[in-house]
Amino acid sequence: MCRIVKTAERILDRYGGRNVFETAENSGANVWFRKLGGLKGFYICENGKRYIVINENLDDTMQKVVCAHEFGHDMLHRELSVGGIREGTLFLDTNKTEREANLFAACMLISDEEMLDALSERSDINSAALFLCLPPEIVKYKLKAMNCKGYDFKADDIENDFLK
Secondary structure (H helix, E strand, O other), rough: HHHHHHHHHHHHHHHHHOOOOHHHHHHHEEEEEEOOOOOOOOEEEEEEEEEEEEOOOOHHHHHHHHHHHHHHHHHHHHHOOOOEEEEEOOOOOOHHHHHHHHHHHHHOOHHHHHHHHHOOOOOHHHHHHHHHHOOOOHHHHHHHHHOOOOOOOOOOOOOOOOOO
16 A cells, blocks of 8 residues: 555656646546546556546546546556456445555545645544545545555545445
């Protein structure tokens, strides 16, 4: 887990900042928005070209989350992308690659300072998530990431059926 946190921080420093669309593009990935029906997004690497494809019908928040998640696959699981990593759901806590992509996404989307600020006056995950304009599951993953840095946050189990 801590390896993924360090990888995300290195990527942020090297390719940009918290705008995950720009950071992904700066890294050499192509970010495309397409009509995907019920599919939220997918990642594919073909002939050395990397593509993050996001459902254009998602709201801005979910497009950002899906992009960060798929960018996680790009940075962490590129070798698995033959034929595409296709997903109907995110936050499948039963799958190691999905957990890793979710953790990467949380690190890309929320700085430690933003997380601490969100928690400073809010006593629960849902309130912090509303403040950050992100799903509670991303906030929980961020707390897990911060625990790698010596914090001791108690993040409840992440629901497996998020975004079905």
